[in-house]
Amino acid sequence: MAAGTASIWTVVFHRLMAVIPTVLFGTLLIFGLVQIIPGGAAEEALGPEASAQAVAVLREEMGLNRPLHVQYLDWLGNAAKGDLGRSITDRRNISKAITERLPLTIELTLIALLLALLIGIPLGVLSAINHHNRIDSAVTGISGLGLAMPEFWIAMLAVNLFALKLGWFPATGVPSVELGWRDHIQSLVLPSLTLASGAAAAIVRFTRSGMLEALSSSYVRTAWALGLSPAQIFFRFALKNALIPLVTVIGIITSSLFGGAILVESVFVVPGLGTMLVTAVLQKDYTTVQSVALVLIVVFVLISLLVDIGCAVLDPRTRR
Amino acid sequence: MITPVLSVENLCLKLTADRGGAPLLSGVSFEIRSGEIFGLVGESGSGKTLTALAAMRLLPPAIEATGRVMFDGADLLSLPERDMRKLRGSRIGMVFQEPVAALNPTFTIGAQLVSAIRAHHQFSRGRARDRAVELLDMVGIPEPRARLGFYPHQFSGGMCQRVMIAMALAGGARLLLADEPTTSLDVTTQDEIVRLLEKLSREHGIAVLFISHDLGLVARLCHRIAVAYAGELVEVGTADALLQAPLHPYTQGLVRCVPDLTQIGVLRGGIPGTPPMPGNWPAGCRFQPRCTIAADGCERLQSIASTTDRAVRCWRAGSDAGSEAAAVAERVTS
Numbered sequence: 001m002a003a004g005t006a007s008i009w010t011v012v013f014h015r016l017m018a019v020i021p022t023v024l025f026g027t028l029l030i031f032g033l034v035q036i037i038p039g040g041a042a043e044e045a046l047g048p049e050a051s052a053q054a055v056a057v058l059r060e061e062m063g064l065n066r067p068l069h070v071q072y073l074d075w076l077g078n079a080a081k082g083d084l085g086r087s088i089t090d091r092r093n094i095s096k097a098i099t100e101r102l103p104l105t106i107e108l109t110l111i112a113l114l115l116a117l118l119i120g121i122p123l124g125v126l127s128a129i130n131h132h133n134r135i136d137s138a139v140t141g142i143s144g145l146g147l148a149m150p151e152f153w154i155a156m157l158a159v160n161l162f163a164l165k166l167g168w169f170p171a172t173g174v175p176s177v178e179l180g181w182r183d184h185i186q187s188l189v190l191p192s193l194t195l196a197s198g199a200a201a202a203i204v205r206f207t208r209s210g211m212l213e214a215l216s217s218s219y220v221r222t223a224w225a226l227g228l229s230p231a232q233i234f235f236r237f238a239l240k241n242a243l244i245p246l247v248t249v250i251g252i253i254t255s256s257l258f259g260g261a262i263l264v265e266s267v268f269v270v271p272g273l274g275t276m277l278v279t280a281v282l283q284k285d286y287t288t289v290q291s292v293a294l295v296l297i298v299v300f301v302l303i304s305l306l307v308d309i310g311c312a313v314l315d316p317r318t319r320r
Numbered sequence: 321m322i323t324p325v326l327s328v329e330n331l332c333l334k335l336t337a338d339r340g341g342a343p344l345l346s347g348v349s350f351e352i353r354s355g356e357i358f359g360l361v362g363e364s365g366s367g368k369t370l371t372a373l374a375a376m377r378l379l380p381p382a383i384e385a386t387g388r389v390m391f392d393g394a395d396l397l398s399l400p401e402r403d404m405r406k407l408r409g410s411r412i413g414m415v416f417q418e419p420v421a422a423l424n425p426t427f428t429i430g431a432q433l434v435s436a437i438r439a440h441h442q443f444s445r446g447r448a449r450d451r452a453v454e455l456l457d458m459v460g461i462p463e464p465r466a467r468l469g470f471y472p473h474q475f476s477g478g479m480c481q482r483v484m485i486a487m488a489l490a491g492g493a494r495l496l497l498a499d500e501p502t503t504s505l506d507v508t509t510q511d512e513i514v515r516l517l518e519k520l521s522r523e524h525g526i527a528v529l530f531i532s533h534d535l536g537l538v539a540r541l542c543h544r545i546a547v548a549y550a551g552e553l554v555e556v557g558t559a560d561a562l563l564q565a566p567l568h569p570y571t572q573g574l575v576r577c578v579p580d581l582t583q584i585g586v587l588r589g590g591i592p593g594t595p596p597m598p599g600n601w602p603a604g605c606r607f608q609p610r611c612t613i614a615a616d617g618c619e620r621l622q623s624i625a626s627t628t629d630r631a632v633r634c635w636r637a638g639s640d641a642g643s644e645a646a647a648v649a650e651r652v653t654s
Contacts, residue, residue: 218421224378225416226436226487227409237435240426315426316471 011312011319019301026297027079031072033293034286040064041286045088062088062287075290084291089283094291097276102295104174105265105272109257111192116199116253121246123200124207128215128242129234139204146201151260155194155267162190172269191268195260199253206249210242217241244315251307255300324351324390325495325527326375327627331387333370333551339382342599345370345551348387349626352495357521357528359538359559361574362548363595368531371548372497375529376414377404391495410440413488417500419480423472429456429483430468433490440491455486459516478509485516489526496521497529502537514541536578539563546626547571550595550606554633556626567632570607605634 037044042058059065063074078085084094127139163171174187214220215238223233262274269275273292280288312319333345345367352358362368374385375396389396392411396404408414416422424432433452437443443451449468456464459482472480481501488496498517502510518541521528532538538545538559545562547555547570555568566572573591593610602608604619611618613636624633 218416218418219424221378222416222422222484222487223424225376225408225414226439227405227407227491228435228439229405232435232439237424237427241424244426317425317473 008309008312008319012309015305015308019305022301023298026301027076027294028072030290030293030297031075034290035068037286045284045286058088079291079294084294085287087280087285087288089280089285089288094288097288098273098291098295101271101273101276104270105258105261105274106299108188108192108195108261108265108270108272109254111188112195112199112257112261113250113254115192115196116203116257117250119196119200120203121207124204125211125234125239125242127204127208128211131212131215136208140208143201143204146197147205149197151194151198152263152267154197155191155264158190158194159267174268174270188270191264191270194267195257195264198260199257202249202253203246206246207242210245211238214238214241240314244311247307247310247314251303251310254303258296258299258303323354325354325356326352326529327388327390328371328375329388329390331371331374331385331389333367333374333379333383333385336382336384340599343551343601344383344598345374348548348551348553350546350553350556351627352527352529354494354527355521355525356544357518357530357542359542359545360529360531360548361533361535361538361545363533365550365595365598366548367551368533368548369499372414372499372529372531375497376408376412377401378408378414406440409436409488409493410491411493412495412497413491413493414497414499415481415484415488415501417503419477419484419501419504420472420475422484423480425472428469428471429475430470433468433483433487436487436490451490452486455490456483458489458520459483459486460512461486476509477505478512481505481509481513482516485513485520489520489524493526495527495529497531499531500533501530503532503534510537517541535563535574539578544629547574550601551598552606552633553624553626554607555631556624556628557630561630567637568607568634569611569613569637571632607634 034041040055040059042055042062042064043050046054046058063071066074075085082095084098086092087094087097123139123143127136130136159171162168169190170183170187171190174191175183177184211234215234217238219241220233220238223237228237261270261272262277264270265272265274266278273295277289277292279285280292328348328350331345331348332343334343335341348367348371350358350360360368360371370379370383373379375389375391377396377399379385385397387397391407394403396407399407423429430449430452433455434445434448437448437451437455438445441448441451452468453464456467461467461479461482472483475483485496485501496517501517502513505513514537517528517530520526530538530542535545539562542559544556544558546553547562547568549570555562555566555571557567562571563575566575570591577590591610596602596606596609602619603621605611605614605622608614608618615636617635620635622633622635625631626633
C-alpha cells in the first residue's frame, strides 16, 4: 500500500518554509538592479545638469556611500518592519503610499479574476461537452479573438464605445468607496472587464482541454458504466480532475493580471499601484520603484503559495 | 431450456461513414445464461472489448452498431439513453482492465461507491455508506469502514479491482461484464480476483461475461467459452469440450499455446502470421491465410450456429482432413 496522505496543514507548512528563501532571493535581485544603474542612482535621479555637490548630498541621504551589505541589510531590516523609506523625488512616505494604493490594485485584479473564472470555466466546460460541434467552434473562435487582442487596445476600444459614445461607465478615475460604492463599482467595470478578457480566453482554452482529457479517461468511462447522471459526471467527477492543471494556470494568470493591472490602470487612470509604478519609473524615483517591485514579488510568491495549496486540496496524490 | 440473461444476436459494428466505414465486428451471436460464467477469448483487435461496450451502449460515437442485444426482454441497442442509464450499474455492471486508472484519482473510494449506490437507490448518505461498507466486505477488503476514506492511489491494483467490482455490483447487477479484469495484475492477484468473481457468481447468481486473451485462465473459470477471431466468433463450446477437442484450427492453435507447467523448457508452437487488421479481412474464412489445413472452398462464406452449445465456423472441422491435419500440426510443433 502506498504512503499515507498527509494533511493539508503539513503541505501549507512546507510551502511556507519554501517561500522565505524565494523572497530573500527576490530582494537580492531588486537591490542588485538598483546598484547596476549606469552612473549611479543619485546621478540618474537628479539628471545631467545636477551639480556634483547636489549629487553628493543625495548620495549621502540615500546612504549610497555605505558598504553594500550594510545598505542591503539596512533596507531589508526596515522593509521587514514595514518602513520602505521616502521617495527621492517628492519625499513622501512610500509605505504609506503603497498601503493607500495596493488595495485598489488587488481589488481590480480580484474582480478581473472572478470575471475571468465566471466566464471562462462554464464556457470551457460547455465547449468540451459539445466537442466538435458548432457550440465548440463558436466558443473556441471567440476565445481565440480574446487571446489575440492586446489589452491596451481592448481598453481603448472599450473607453471609446462604452464610456465616450454610450456613456454607460465613466472613462477614467475611480472614486473611493466612501463616496458611494455604486460609483466605485461602476467605475471599475471597464478596467476589470478589459483586464479579464485575455485571462477569460486563456481559462476557456485550459478548461476545455482539461475537460476533454478527463472526459476521455478511463475513470469517466467507469462513471458512465455505473449509470451516473451526465450532470454528475461532467460537473463533479470530470471537472475536479480538469481543475488540477487549471489551478496552476490560474496562478500564472493571476500574476499576469496583477502585472496587467499596471497597464490597464494607466489607461483608465486608476489610482493603484500600477500608476504609482509608472510615475516612479518616469521620474527615476528608484526607491519607489524598488519598493513597488518588492511588493510585487511578495504578492507573486503568495499567489504561488495559494496555487500549491489549491492543488493539494484538489489532488490527493500531491499530498505526500 | 433456460432463458438467457443476455442474448447477442447478429451484432455488427463498423466505423461511421465519415471515418471510413471499416467493419469492426460482424455477425456476432451468443447467449449468456442465468448464473453462468461465459468466456470470450481472442487476440487484441478481435473485437472482444467492443462487444462488451456495445452491450453497455458505451461505444465511441464513431462506431455504429446493428443487430440486437436482448436483455430482460428489451433490445439494448434501441433503448432510449435514459432507460439505458437506469440499467447501467444497476442490472448490468462492468469492470475494466487497468483498475487503478478506472477509478477517479481525486475522490475517495467511499465517495465513488456512495455515488454509484445513490445513482440507483433512494438511500440517505449514511445508509449508502453502510451499504458501501457491506459491498467492500463482500469483495474481501479488510477493515472496509476505515478504507472508505482512502484514495485509489493508496491501494494496490488488486485492491482497486476489488473496489471496482464492488462498485459494478452496487446497484444489484444480474449480469457483470468483465473486460480483461485481471490482465494488468500479477499472477497471484489474478487468481484471487478470478476466485472472487467465481464466488460472487455462485453466491448471488450473477451471470458473468469474462473477456480475456488468456485461454488457460478462461478455461479454469468459465462454463462455456466463445473464441473470437478478426471480428467474428469462430468456435463456441463448453470449457471442457473446447479444451479437450478444439474444432477450429485457430482454437487448436490457442490450446497449443497454453503453457503447460509440467513440461518446463518446452517451447510450444504458436500460430504463424498475425491476425488481419479490421477492414483487411479475407473473404470467406478469415483465418484461412494462417491456417495449416486451408484448402479450396475456404474462400466461401463460413457460418456458425454460435448460440448452440457446440459450434464451429469451419467447413473442414470434424472432417477427416481437418482432424488429421490438426494431428500433424500437433506433432510438428510439440
